[in-house]
Amino acid sequence: MLKRIYIDNYKSLVNFEVSLNEINLFLGVNGSGKSAVFEILKKIKNFIIREKKISSLFSFDDLTRWQSSFIQTFEIDIEIKGETYHYKLHVEHDERGEKVLIRDESLYRDNQLLLEFNNEDAELFLDDDAEGQLYPLSWSRSALAFFQPGKGNQKFTRFKEWFENLMVIQIVPPLMIEESPKEETQPSYHFENFTSWYRYISQDQGLAFQVMTELKEVLPGFEYFKFEATGKNHRLLKAYFNVEGENRTIGYNFGELSDGQRMLIALYSLLNFTCTATEFPYTICLDEPENFLALPEIQPWLVSFYDHCMQGDIQSLLISHHPELINYLMASPVGYWFEHHSNRPTRVKSIMEDEKDGLPISELIARGWLNV
Numbered sequence: 001m002l003k004r005i006y007i008d009n010y011k012s013l014v015n016f017e018v019s020l021n022e023i024n025l026f027l028g029v030n031g032s033g034k035s036a037v038f039e040i041l042k043k044i045k046n047f048i049i050r051e052k053k054i055s056s057l058f059s060f061d062d063l064t065r066w067q068s069s070f071i072q073t074f075e076i077d078i079e080i081k082g083e084t085y086h087y088k089l090h091v092e093h094d095e096r097g098e099k100v101l102i103r104d105e106s107l108y109r110d111n112q113l114l115l116e117f118n119n120e121d122a123e124l125f126l127d128d129d130a131e132g133q134l135y136p137l138s139w140s141r142s143a144l145a146f147f148q149p150g151k152g153n154q155k156f157t158r159f160k161e162w163f164e165n166l167m168v169i170q171i172v173p174p175l176m177i178e179e180s181p182k183e184e185t186q187p188s189y190h191f192e193n194f195t196s197w198y199r200y201i202s203q204d205q206g207l208a209f210q211v212m213t214e215l216k217e218v219l220p221g222f223e224y225f226k227f228e229a230t231g232k233n234h235r236l237l238k239a240y241f242n243v244e245g246e247n248r249t250i251g252y253n254f255g256e257l258s259d260g261q262r263m264l265i266a267l268y269s270l271l272n273f274t275c276t277a278t279e280f281p282y283t284i285c286l287d288e289p290e291n292f293l294a295l296p297e298i299q300p301w302l303v304s305f306y307d308h309c310m311q312g313d314i315q316s317l318l319i320s321h322h323p324e325l326i327n328y329l330m331a332s333p334v335g336y337w338f339e340h341h342s343n344r345p346t347r348v349k350s351i352m353e354d355e356k357d358g359l360p361i362s363e364l365i366a367r368g369w370l371n372v
Contacts, residue, residue, distance in 0.1 A: 028338030033346035060097030178255035
């Protein structure tokens with residue numbers, strides 16, 4: 001489970017730190033830094049797992065404008081099977097914004113060093129704490145991406161596997177592509193590749209049946225999905241709905257469905273898939289899941305999502321502006337209020353439902369009474 005995030009010198013996030021629980025709701029006005037936290041998690045995953053170059057992820061323009069430092073600091077603490085992993089990355093820019101490099105990168109497990117990279121050499125410490133061989137590496141890529149799983153580095157490997165189970169998503173139904181050229185194991189940020197991802201997860205027939213069963217309860221007339229071949233490898237996703245009073249169904253291309261229907265399909269597919277994790281729970285960062293939906297449409301999903309989080313099946317970080325969603329989630333102290341003023345650092349504090357005179361949190365936000 002993701003336990004802590006520290007960010008310094010990234011946009012409005014200066015000496016920023018937040019500790020996290022099973023379910024976490026990020027609240028605050030636009031531009032207060034909520035999405036920037038999600039951006040960093042996505043960048044770190046791409047850096048470690050997708051082997052992206054540091055120059056493609058961290059821009060000179062993302063430095064905090066009112067500071068003179070050219071060094072950015074990122075720290076992530078994760079708990080895996082009772083062990084705490086501490087990851088730290090320093091990114092350094094030159095004064096002209098023409099070059100960016102890894103100043104140093106390190107990974108600790110329960111305060112014991114697992115990996116250290118100092119811009120010249122990387123050293124991986126094996127599970128028996130014996131020092132490994134030094135490797136000269138480029139300053140442009142993560143040392144964690146360089147080392148592959150092996151018999152002696154299972155603890156290091158476990159940390160990378162956790163990052164595979166991190167999803168940072170903002171679902172935008174109009175961007176979803178209805179036709180799939182191939183299966184894809186990971187959803188894209190805006191879920192443009194939903195059809196290809198669903199094609200992959202539907203290979204588990206039990207999971208596909210569970211998704212369709214739940215959708216029957218929330219999508220009027222829905223019966224089932226079916227892939228239709230449109231080429232050698234291309235598949236078109238179709239949704240079939242019954243005809244009221246008749247014993248037949250009509251199929252619609254996925255792109256013909258409404259934005260709200262596609263949003264519900266994506267949310268239920270995502271929830272059911274992530275709850276199937278066997279090694280350790282998924283961590284889902286979801287930006288405004290209520291978009292394109294009325295409250296009665298999202299409420300059943302929200303109840304199920306909340307229950308799975310509290311049971312430890314998944315961990316979630318949510319960004320929302322919807323009053324009813326905020327009030328529902330604030331039944332437990334899971335809220336964090338982000339406050340930011342022009343050319344000032346973002347500050348965050350934990351908030352609770354009964355913070356002021358018993359008023360709902362959404363009402364406190366509307367009145368401007370939540371201040372750090």
